[in-house]
Amino acid sequence: xxxxxxxxxxxxxxxxGIRKVFEKANQLEAQGKKVxxxxxxxxxFDTPAHIKAAAKQALDKGLVHYAPNSGIPALxxxxxxxxxxxxxxxxxxxxxxxxxxxxxxxxxxxxMSILNxxxxxxxxxxxxxxxxxxxxxxGGVPVKIGLKPTQNYGYDxxxxxxxxxPRTKAIVVxxxxxxxxxxxxxxxxxxVARFAGEHGLWLVCDDxxxxxxxxxxxxxxxxxxxxxxxxxxxxxxxxxxxxxGWRIGYIAAVEPVIGAAIRLQQxxxxxxxxFAQHGAVAGLTGSQDCIQAxxxxxxxxxLLVLDMVRQIPGVVLEGNxxxxxxxxxxxxxxxxxxxxxxxxxxxxxxVAVVDGLAFGEHGNGHxxxxxxxSYEDCREGLERIAGAMKMLVQKxx
Ligand SMILES: Cc1ncc(COP(=O)(O)O)c(C=O)c1O
Numbered sequence: 525x526x527x528x529x530x531x532x533x534x535x536x537x538x539x540x541g542i543r544k545v546f547e548k549a550n551q552l553e554a555q556g557k558k559v560x561x562x563x564x565x566x567x568x569f570d571t572p573a574h575i576k577a578a579a580k581q582a583l584d585k586g587l588v589h590y591a592p593n594s595g596i597p598a599l600x601x602x603x604x605x606x607x608x609x610x611x612x613x614x615x616x617x618x619x620x621x622x623x624x625x626x627x628x629x630x631x632x633x634x635x636m637s638i639l640n641x642x643x644x645x646x647x648x649x650x651x652x653x654x655x656x657x658x659x660x661x662x663g664g665v666p667v668k669i670g671l672k673p674t675q676n677y678g679y680d681x682x683x684x685x686x687x688x689x690p691r692t693k694a695i696v697v698x699x700x701x702x703x704x705x706x707x708x709x710x711x712x713x714x715x716v717a718r719f720a721g722e723h724g725l726w727l728v729c730d731d732x733x734x735x736x737x738x739x740x741x742x743x744x745x746x747x748x749x750x751x752x753x754x755x756x757x758x759x760x761x762x763x764x765x766x767x768x769g770w771r772i773g774y775i776a777a778v779e780p781v782i783g784a785a786i787r788l789q790q791x792x793x794x795x796x797x798x799f800a801q802h803g804a805v806a807g808l809t810g811s812q813d814c815i816q817a818x819x820x821x822x823x824x825x826x827l828l829v830l831d832m833v834r835q836i837p838g839v840v841l842e843g844n845x846x847x848x849x850x851x852x853x854x855x856x857x858x859x860x861x862x863x864x865x866x867x868x869x870x871x872x873x874x875v876a877v878v879d880g881l882a883f884g885e886h887g888n889g890h891x892x893x894x895x896x897x898s899y900e901d902c903r904e905g906l907e908r909i910a911g912a913m914k915m916l917v918q919k920x921x
Contacts (some may be wrong), residue, residue: 533661533873540653542878545866548782560604560905562687562893563876565702565850569625569766569821572807572814574704587802591795594786595623595774599801602808603759603774611686613752619779622786623796627760627773628654633792634775635694637784638726643663643693644727646684648677650699650852650883652702652730664693670886671854673843676740677706683905684794686809693850695719695725697745700733700825704844704884705826707740717745720754727751731759732773733848735815736801738823740846747777753778763848765807770798822849825895825902833893838913838920849896852880856888857920859912867915873912875905 542563549559569700594600600617607613615621622628631654635645641663647655649668656666667687671677676699684695695718699708706717709825720727727745734742746755760773775785789795829851839853855865866879869891896904 534681536660537657540882542653542842542882545870545878546877548870550876552870557874559870560875560907560908561880562895562898565820565894566768566896567763567766567849568896568898569818571766571770574810575765575767575803575807578806579799582799582802587627587798589626589798591623591798591801593790594621594782595796596798596801596805598805599623599772599808602805603776605793607757607776611699611742611747613744613746613757613776615776616779618921620776620782622775622782622789622791624758624773624775624785624789624803625645625793625796627730627758629793630758630772630773631655631730632658632661632750632758633657633785633788634728634758634777634781635664636788637663637781638712640790642691644687644689644691645693646695646702646725647699647808648679648680648696649885650703650880650887651696651698651882652732655696655730656884665691667692668884668886671701671704671706673704673706673854676708676712676846677704677843677852678708678712679703681715684719690722692723692725694728696728696730696737696869698730699737699741700847702733702848702852703878703880703887704843705848705850706843707737707846710741711741713741713745714748717751719756725754727755729755729757731757732876733763735764736819736822736825736849737847738819738853740842746872756781759883761804761807765804766805766818767807767863770797770800770803772800787806821899823894825899828899829893829895829906830901832903832910834912836906836913837917849894851893852887852890853893857890857916859920860916862887862916868916869912870904870907872915873908875908875912877909 604617639662659666756777762768877891880887
């Protein structure tokens with residue numbers, strides 16, 4: 525048979541590391557084994573009832589047709605209202621906000637809107653997998669910078685300064701951070717904003733976890749003097765309201781960027797699901813107590829997880845993850861890769877974690893553990909990991 529070839533631009537795109545673990549875990553479950561799912565990066569809560577009710581009502585009213593390319597006006601207004609109330613940021617719902625298919629499409633549209641061929645983008649390493657792909661598909665070059673666990677998983681500034689070039693176009697901030705849970709301190713956010721300002725760069729802020737900060741700073745760099753004009757906020761309702769399947773995110777930025785993103789959106793998605801957008805309006809304009817309730821539960825699990833992870837033999841947690849729902853311990857066992865340890869934990873302890881290498885080279889030797897599972901599962905899973913790691917350490921000594 526003739527060899528089927530696909531576009532070369534897809535050459536670097538591997539099957540996501542997280543999906544591989546997920547599928548293997550599902551196979552074990554099909555054989556009747558109980559697996560603890562520390563690999564999944566989504567809240568384990570249901571979408572709050574009032575959000576679902578608003579979407580159902582929209583369906584019943586027949587709101588089933590195309591929406592405007594930039595999103596329904598009520599949702600853009602609701603987002604502008606939240607950005608003002610929560611972060612004291614002012615964006616025009618008419619010209620400075622676009623609704624996207626989750627934060628992930630927000631990132632793709634942003635990079636497509638600002639990058640020319642060969643433009644460089646400074647990214648954290650490890651990072652959320654699609655970042656380098658989104659930059660590359662937009663013609664840009666991802667420049668990955670290692671993070672410092674003991675400095676809230678912030679950029680290694682010496683490395684950042686060394687990589688600065690005439691082609692540097694943007695620098696990315698993702699605080700709280702996937703996969704480490706790191707939350708940058710105010711001085712760190714101010715430093716990156718200053719750096720972007722001094723060198724005329726875009727600051728792309730991935731705010732997917734902005735409502736999941738348990739300790740530390742919640743400021744947005746867009747609020748710092750002179751930064752509104754050069755910051756692109758890529759946000760999402762996925763994690764905040766347990767709405768990952770609804771696919772609602774947004775970009776807030778100056779008009780030329782949003783204008784470019786709308787032209788792309790017209791030709792890519794056309795528009796987002798209309799009744800899902802009506803549900804999202806209810807989320808943003810209704811009581812925010814649901815966020816508080818979910819975040820309190822995550823905060824409770826975080827304390828348990830930090831305490832238990834720090835006692836696991838053969839791993840060390842160098843930083844203090846203060847947000848999202850992740851921890852990213854480093855494996856200290858010699859002679860074993862993080863992929864081998866992740867496989868070992870799934871096969872021997874029935875616990876699924878993600879090999880840190882899935883998030884970039886600097887993630888090698890770590891694994892990501894997501895505590896978006898019940899408190900009881902957090903405890904049981906960590907007990908299982910501790911037991912399995914103890915055996916590995918004994919074998920290796
Ligand atoms: C850092 C980060 N950004 C963006 C996203 C995209 O989320 P969504 O497209 O569901 O908004 C994720 C999802 O896990 C993420 O971890």
